[in-house]
Amino acid sequence: MPGRALTLRLCLYALVVAHFSESPAPAVDNLLTNPAFESPLAPCWEERTPEDETRTLRRVEEVGRDGSAAVLENLQPCYTRLRQGADRSIVIERGSLVELSAWVRSEMTDEARITLQIYCMDDKDGILAQPRSPAMSGTFDWTRASVWTIVPEGTLYTMAYVQVQEGTGKVAFDDVELVVRQKPMPRPPAPKIVLLSDLLDDGLCLTNLKTLFEDGLVQAAPDDASTLPDASGVLVL
Numbered sequence: 001m002p003g004r005a006l007t008l009r010l011c012l013y014a015l016v017v018a019h020f021s022e023s024p025a026p027a028v029d030n031l032l033t034n035p036a037f038e039s040p041l042a043p044c045w046e047e048r049t050p051e052d053e054t055r056t057l058r059r060v061e062e063v064g065r066d067g068s069a070a071v072l073e074n075l076q077p078c079y080t081r082l083r084q085g086a087d088r089s090i091v092i093e094r095g096s097l098v099e100l101s102a103w104v105r106s107e108m109t110d111e112a113r114i115t116l117q118i119y120c121m122d123d124k125d126g127i128l129a130q131p132r133s134p135a136m137s138g139t140f141d142w143t144r145a146s147v148w149t150i151v152p153e154g155t156l157y158t159m160a161y162v163q164v165q166e167g168t169g170k171v172a173f174d175d176v177e178l179v180v181r182q183k184p185m186p187r188p189p190a191p192k193i194v195l196l197s198d199l200l201d202d203g204l205c206l207t208n209l210k211t212l213f214e215d216g217l218v219q220a221a222p223d224d225a226s227t228l229p230d231a232s233g234v235l236v237l
C-alpha cells in the first residue's frame with residue numbers, strides 16, 4: 001500500500017522535524033560571576049578606577065534591565081572602569097573565539113565613549129589582546145553592546161571591563177556575558193618538507209626553516225631518499 005507507506009514516512013519526517021525544532025539551543029556558559037548585578041559588586045566586580053570627586057561606581061537596585069544594574073557616573077570628564085578577572089580566575093582555552101556582551105542604558109553627554117573591553121593576559125600580567133566594542137555615547141535606552149576576540153596563544157587569564165571614557169552623566173550596565181562562541185579549531189598537519197642537508201643544528205638557516213615549515217620539516221642526510229615518497233616538497237642545501 002504505497003499511500004500508507006507515504007503517510008508513515010511523512011509522519012516520521014514530521015516527528016524528526018518536531019524533535020529538532022523543539023530542542024533548546026545548547027546552553028552557553030557565562031564565565032562571569034554576578035553578571036546581572038543582583039549581588040553586591042565586591043568581590044567579583046572591582047573598581048579599576050576608585051570612586052573620588054570625579055566618579056562613582058555603584059550597584060543600583062531597580063534600575064536594571066531586570067532588577068539591579070551597575071551604574072557608572074562621571075561627575076567630571078574622566079575614565080571610569082569596572083572589571084572582573086584580575087584575580088586570574090577566568091581561564092579560557094587558547095584559540096577560542098569569545099564574545100563579551102552587555103546591555104547598556106545611557107544618560108551621558110555626547111563626548112562620552114562607552115565601551116566593553118576584553119583583556120587577554122600572559123603569566124607576567126602582560127597584555128596579549130585588548131579589543132573594545134564600538135564606542136557609544138549620548139542618551140539611549142537599553143542597547144546590547146558586544147566585542148569578540150580569539151584568545152591568543154600564551155594567554156593565561158582573561159578580564160572583562162565595562163567602562164566610560166570622557167563625558168559626564170550616568171551609564172547603566174546589566175546582564176554582562178563572557179562566553180566561548182567557538183572552541184579552538186584543530187590545525188591541519190603541516191605539509192611534509194624533506195630537508196636533505198648537513199646544515200648545523202644551531203645555524204640561522206635551519207632555525208628559519210623550522211619557523212617556516214614548523215613540524216612539517218623533516219631532516220635527512222644528503223644521500224637519504226627514504227623519506228621522499230610522501231613529501232610535499234624537498235629542499236637540498
Ligand SMILES: [Ca+2]
Pocket residue numbers: 036037038064065066067068069174175
Ligand atoms: Ca540585573
